[in-house]
Amino acid sequence: MSPSSRLESVLRSGDFAVTAELNPRDSADPQVVYQQARILAEFSDAINTGDGSGANSHLSSLGMAALLARAGHEPVMQLGCRDRNRIALQGELLAAAALGVGNVLCLTGDGVQAGDQPDAKSVFDLDSMGLLRTARIMRGQGRFLSGRKIEIAPRWFLGAASNPFVPPYDFRPLRLQKKIEAGAEFIQTQYCFDVPRLRQFMARVRDMGLDERVFILVGVGPLRSLKSALWMREHVPGVVIPESIEKRLRGVPSDKQQEQGLQICVEIIQQVREIPGIKGVHVMAYRQEEWVGEIVERAGLLPRPKLAREPLVEEEAKHVSL
Amino acid sequence: MSHILHRLQDRPHFLELAYRGSRRLLSPFKPWLKPGGWMERLLIGGEELSKGAIFGCRMCGQCVLHSTGMTCPMTCPKEMRNGPCGGVRLDGHCEVIPEMLCVWTQAWERSKRMPTYGGEFLRVLPTLDRRLSGSSAWINDFSGEIENIETSWRE
DSSP states (O other): OOOOOHHHHHHHTTOOEEEEEOOOOOOSOTHHHHHHHHHHHTTOSEEEEOSSGGGOOOSOHHHHHHHHHHTTOOEEEEEESSSOOHHHHHHHHHHHHHTTOOEEEEEOOOOGGGSSOTTSOOOOSSOHHHHHHHHHHHHHHSBOTTSOBOSSOOOOEEEEEEOTTSSOGGGHHHHHHHHHHHTOSEEEEEEOOOHHHHHHHHHHHHHTTGGGTSEEEEEEOOOOOHHHHHHHHHHSTTOOOOHHHHHHHHTSOGGGHHHHHHHHHHHHHHHHHTSTTEEEEEEOOTTOGGGHHHHHHHTTOOSOOOOSSOOOOHHHHHHOOO | OHHHHHHGGGOHHHHHHHHHHHHHHHGGGGGGOOTTSHHHHHHHHHHHHHHHHHHOOOOOSSOOGGGTTTOOGGGSTTOOSSSOOTTOOTTSBOSSSTTSBOHHHHHHHHHTTOTTTGGGGGSOOOOOOGGGTTSOHHHHHHTTHHHHHHHHHOO
16 A cells, blocks of 8 residues: 655645654664654654765665654655666665655765765766656656556655755756656755845745745754864765854853754744745754754744654564564 | 867857757758768767867767756766756865866856757756767757657656
């Protein structure tokens, strides 16, 4: 049976949605996924699983998403084009539907130079736009890109990424438009630390009427320290951390920087929420998942709408066989 | 010489007119523009020489230059087909090769100076047919190969 998307229901109901990102795991034990998911699920409507995040090998996105689905959570499977050609991507998409994953985020992916195996071969047979359209053809026409028929067509809520914070700024809204035309129904943006830039982007998006055609969730996250902010700026492709944020972190002693980072994140969520056309936030708390609850609570986004089905308790999840 | 030809890219309007002109010039020869013959060998040579020098063409065989700001998307390390990825650096340089300007930021700027085909930049372009690599894009265009790709892509 093809899954349906609870995230889609939350967004369609008009609630301000909260999604959260599962930290990449390097373990063969599913309990590490269940434990983290349990923490996040309390404060979010859906949980993203990264696909070779930062161009490093991890427990795979499909694997984590399937574990989440089996435990009753709502996964958003991220799927990137860096590591697989179109044959593998379509197989992965179909498997996601078969395993109960109702949301897919189609990405191009960071280059291999960003990770710990820059000696790997990049694939990039498709890009995010090609992957989106491929998924929509599979869903809508019940066929693979080759034309070959799929017995039971998959059903997902299709998403894509957007980065309003990097050049060429005037093209970013148009690229969003192209992604909608390719098949995107929801968007999760790159980390937002520059709210004025987001406002400009959204003004154009509203002028073009795009906010009526796609649900936009803005990426946010706490900076753990000045050091980690500077590291991210340097090493994570597409992340822009403006001077003003750096200054605020610099302005407090290092043992207070984490609290300052949390405070900045909460303020950004509150400001973002005021921008017309924004339908939710996507919280990426890298190695700080224990803070997601506090951030969401301080931003005034609790309680989350009740889930259609309660996640299984950890004990039960242990016995779920795949 | 190749340096001068390369700089032609910054005359996108001239190039789009050259494209349109070439298309018109070639169209009466359509019956002869078929894959596999001496005509293709001739055109492959011509394309390698001209597009190679001007655009750094990689001979993907399915040229979309007029849809991508007269800038070859195959020179993008991720071979993006539909605009810049989210990794573009603040100085407009490439995520993968930091010393290189992002191919797509240049493509976008150039497309704005293309009154004839500039609007094509907003069209969602189909995925690449990797089998066409090394063949003549002109032949593929006139013999209907490109149209086939477009059709399978349409919904």
